[in-house]
Structure formats: structure tokens, C-alpha cells
Amino acid sequence: MHISFTKHNPEISQSCKAVTEYLEKENSSREKEFENFMDEFQSHKLSEFDKQIEKQNLFFTTDEIDDEKYLDQNTATDLIDKNFSSRAKESESKFFILNISPSKEELEHLNQIIDLELKSNGFNQKEIDILNQTVKGEQQLELIKNDLMHQCLREYAKEVMKEYADNFNRDVYSNPDQLPNRREEVQINSETKNELERLGINRKDPEYAQKFQMIREQKAAELGKDLSVRKMTDKDLVWVAKVEEQRTYKANDKWVSDNRKINREIKLLESEKGNNSGKVDELKSKLHKDRTTGEIVREGLKKGGQQYHIHVIVSRYDNCPNARYKGSISPLANHRNSKVAGKSAQVGFNRDQFFKKVELNFDQKFRYDRTQSYQKFNEQKKIRTGKKVRIENLGKGFSSAITKPIKNELYRNSGLYELQKLNLNSTISKELGFRVPLSIPKTPLEIAVKTIKSVITKISDVSKGY
Template sequence: MYITITPQKLGANYSQSAADYVDYLEKENQLPGIEEKEQELFFNQEEDGISPEMVVKEIDANTAKLEKMEPKFYSITVNPSQYELKKLQNSSEALKQYTRAIMKDYSSSFNREINGRPINVNDIKYFAKIEHHRAFKGTDYQVRENQPYATKILELKNEIRKIERGEMQGSIRSREQQIINLEREAPHQQNGQRIAQGMLKDGKQSHIHIIVSRKDVSNSHSLSPGSKYKVSEVELNGKLVKRGFNRDDFFKKAEKTFDKQFQYQRNFVETYQARKDFIKSPKAYFSAIMGLPASEKALAIKMLRETGIPLPPVIPLSKAQLSVKLIKTIQKGILTASRSASIGI
């Protein structure tokens, strides 16, 4: 499970309204061939079938006393793995149930009180939407490693057009054959085609987008899951006031909620804590994998290879293989994959 929490983008080129983001979330409903009955609509804790217009209206109106450069909403993206989606049988209804369950985890992760009581899910104004497709991004390692081939192909296509216009001499047929060869030689392929930015990814790709208002449902209290204030207490007007949001707590709760709700047997490498350890101490991480029972170890290695992390040809399975050079190689690969959202930390 890979979960991200991102504040609204603000600046000269970004709207103060939620309209642009909501419009972005409608992109899948606008794909060719998508019938109305197949479209995914917005929902919240109690309601289904909410229109995008209503989402924009509700989020934009819930911004009392927020400064111009303060985020008016946060985006939460919930990305189940292929194994988790298989357990759910890629069901939209199951994903919807899970969303409503983890929004309870989200609310309970605030170290805040409203009128002397802990925050609960009824205090949160949010709208969620399920998507079933993903496209390769320019930051994905497959696209980046294919880029030299894409650049050369574009150059050859430009040359062909110039030859056709009589602006240069040369063989069109030779260049067309070079293009065919480059398409085949590109290191990352999907269904016999060179992976390029914008290409839809194969396999189950269902995920959840949640747009959460910065203010509570009463439009009176600011609820920020940002990292500016960690869980703490501060004195205000002579009283101790709780503040902050515990992201670690939320991510761990969301994981446990999935496992309990769907009776999912989580492998070591799928755990949030293990993925954190992966970045901090690869040596301890692989040592832990070595200690797993044989069947769990085999699945752990399989899952690890499927994450998209640029690992060395041989995954270290003995203490002798855990060299400093190898650890640095792995850490570099992890950082690269993290930046391209290939893994969730």
C-alpha cells in the first residue's frame, strides 16, 4: 500500500479553486469508449454519486480565514499493490468501503480536539474518486531509460519530413528501418511496444484519489495533515493545546485496516515499517529477509523485484554479499524509485 498526502499547489500559475484538480480527476470518465454506466463518481463518508460541480462548490466554500497562500485542500492518493488488488478482485465497491474505513484512521491521527473531544470522521469534509487506469509518467524509470531511443526516433522522423519536402537529401527507407530497429531495441517494452510517456500501464491499476478540505465541516477549525506541526502540545492563552498530525500513525493504521477488513496476509516487504527500514538500513532490511521462512522469503524477493527498484542482478541473500558498495547501489536505486513514485515510503 502506497499512500501520499500532498497539499494543494499554490502560486502564480495555480488556481485558488479546487476546480482544476477536480477536472483532472474526471479525465478517466472522458476516455473514448467509456459509457456513462461505467463512469466512477465522487463519494464521501455517507453519499455516493456526487457530481464534480458539487465537489468544487463544497471545497471552495469551506475556506474561512485561510490566507491566499495557504492550501485550501489536501490530496490523498491511495495506491494498493497488485497483490492487494487481487485480494479485492479489483472491486470498486471494496475500494469504496476501504476508503471510508481509512478516513476514520485519518481523522483519529490528528492530535487535535474540537469542543473538548477528539476529532472523528464526521468532522472531515472530503470527497473521493476511484480510478482504474494509470499512465507512464516522464519520471518513471522505464520512460527515462527509453528516452535516448525516443529522442533519436524523433530526429529520424524530422529528417524524413525534411526529405519529403526536398529540404535535405537521403534515404527515407533507411531511416524508417532505423526507427523500427530503435523501437525494438528500447530496453523497456509493453506488449511489444516501446514504453513512452502517456502509455497506459498493463495490469490492475485501480487506486483512490481523496480531496480533503483544510477546514473541518463547520468551516471553523483548520485541520492540516502537513508536516509543519508534528504531534505536540503548545501553550496558548495559558492553556495546553494539542496540535499536529501523525503521518506514521495514519499509514500504519491504514495498512492494518486493509489486512483486517479483507483478511490479507501481508508479507514482510509489504509493510510500511519494512519499507522505511529499506531506506534507512538496507543491510538490516536484507538481514530480516534472510531470516524469513523459505516460502515467505521467496515471495518477498519476488515482490521486491516487481517494485521497479533498479536492483543489482543478484539480490544479497547472505551476509557476505552485503558489501558497502552494494548497499550504496541499492540506496541509490531506492531514492530514484521513490522520486518516481515506483515505491511508497
């Protein structure tokens, strides 16, 4: 799992509109694909775009009870843009973008879960083979699988944002509707400092911050206000996300740059007199090609294979309705051990810990047996760059790596393997707490079932001699 952070550049714009507009780029092709598919099935055609498929074209977030909430581009833009602090500076980033990219192996694992979901809905190998006999049948199956992948990734995005909030280890106000106004806050802070001085408590006291907050809450309560705090959760964040299915090679990608240079050399050789065909062929053989499609890599070329990924736009500020009390949170604030009022404390955003947790979350949620973790990659990187790293239990790990294939083979031959395969779908439902994925889109499913029944009926009629 690869996750990166991109900060908003306030010098370009104070709005996220350009980002949300960019993330709409796949919508038109998706709508066209579905509409073309529906043209031949007038009896199933809906008065509007199939609602479940339509969710793919909308931004999503969560509401107060953790249900998915869908937003159009303008609403998503307003949600982020209108969430700002009265203390915000024009020069600071107003939002951040999380780019969440599952690996090829992780996507393959999700495909296996999708196959199990199809099987539980009656799509066994026989039915899938029938659908794959025609172009329309393949389209039906692809529409269903694609939507199920979107559901899986939307579910995972919600978990990522829970870890995102938790990683800040920040507090927010418990009752934002009962916060003091500016004049009252000045009074409360002044009385709190006076009380601490009277008690002989100064900033060097390890308990200063805790006592300051306690007295501050008491002074606020005397005015009928509430300054109590609780730990920040994902419900305190303001974010929208969108799943994308395609990636293209960018102008600054290394392969694109390399190929551009090679193509210039080829053109130069071809323009020269003399027989340079051997050199040209040699240069052409060095051109980078897409590993899946075999096409020569160039700027704008679509990358082959499954390229599902998630973009999350998250506001810099929490969702406190009082603009004066909104907290500023940045995932690019370096995590460090510090001291607050003489007391040890962790500040900033621990990105290493975040990456480990979201990987573990994926593994637990989708029952994925990870072979290459972020932690292992980080350790290998430190070794390559010459940084010190502790390597523990080498003997045990080495033994495990050697014996794992043998254990797997014994496991397959024991009969337990087949038993687990039969129970895996119910395990996903019961142990993970939700059905993966949530539901199969209605219209493509109905058409697929109709296609399968039609083929089976024809086969039956032929066998009876009709």
C-alpha cells in the same frame, strides 16, 4: 499500499474545480462502454443509465451515519470550495489530495474476494466458462467484476479517512451551533485569563492548557454558550473521492525520459550515412517496455494491468458551520514531540503512523496476509541509506521465512485449507462487519444469468435429441 499527499497550489487557483474536472476524464469512455454493451439487449435497456454503474462516474463521500453519498462534479467542487475559514490566508493551500494506490498483490487479493462474491451469487466455474465463450459474455462478467472492485475501494477509502482524522489527534467543538460570537469570545478569553492570574496559574504550569479550557467553558456557559470540545473524527472532515481505473505514463516519468533520450540517439544514427543498424538495434533493445503489454513506454501510453487507485480531495478545514471556529488541519505538518503550556504533547501529522495504520486496516478488513509492509520497507530504506535501525528477533523472523512454505503445504494437505475456502465468504460477511462487495449491478447480472440459462437450455435440448 502506496499513499501520497499533494497540496493545492493557491497561486494557480483558489478552487478545486480543475482537479474535479480532471478526475472526470474516465467518465465518457465508461458510459460509452456500457451503452454499447446495452445496445443488443433492448428488453433490458433502462430509461436511464444503470444507477449502480453510474456511481462509478460520481464522486463519493459519507454522510452523518456513514452511508455513502454520491455527488456530481459541480456539487463536489462546491463542497470543498465553500468550506473555508474566515481566518484563512490566500497564500495557504485550501485542500489536499490523497492518492491511494493498492499494490498489484493487494488488487489480486481483492479479485479473489470478488470471485468469492460471484460464487455466492451462483457464478461458479461452469457459469464463468459459459460467459467467457463469447465477447458479450466476457463484457458482462467484466462489467460486474469492475463494479465490485469499485465497491471494495470505496469501502476502503472510507476507512482511510477515519484513520486520517484520528491521526491528527485534534479536538473540535461539541456544539458548534452554540458557539459565542466574536464580542462574546473576546469577553470569555479576557475573563479566563484574569481568573488564571487570580489563581496564580501561569503558562509554565503543566496544567495551564487544561485549566484554561475548563475555565473558558465555565465562562461561556455563564453566557449561555458552549465551548466544550470532543475528539475529531471523520465526520468532522470535508472530503470527496473518486475511484479511477487507468494510469498513463507522464512526461517526467523516468522510463519516458530514458526512452526519449534513446529515441533521439536512434534518429541521429538513422540520419547518418553508413551502416549503423547494429547500434540502432542495440539502442532499441534498451527501450523500456510496459511490463504487461510489452509496448514501448512513451508519454500518454496507458499502463498495462489493473491500475485501480483512489483520489481523495480533502478540505484543509473541519466542517464546523461557524467559519470563525473552523480548525486548520494539514497532513503535511510535520509530526513532532512538543510542549504546550509546559506539557509534553504531539503536534502535526504522523505520516509514518498513518501509513502503518491504513495498511493494517486493509489487512484486517479484507483478511490480507501481507508479506511486504510499509514498516518493513521503511526499515530496509534506512539500511540502504545508512541510517540506524533496530532489527529485533532476527532468528525468529528468519526461521518463519524458511518454514512458512512447508507449513502452507502441510496446511493444504490437512483438509483445513478446503474447509476455510468454503467458509471464507461467510467469514468476510460476519467477522468483517460488511459484505464484500455490497451488491452486484442489476442489469449486467440479469443479462449474464439469461445468457447462462440460454446456453444450458441449448445443451440440454441437444442431449435430448431436439
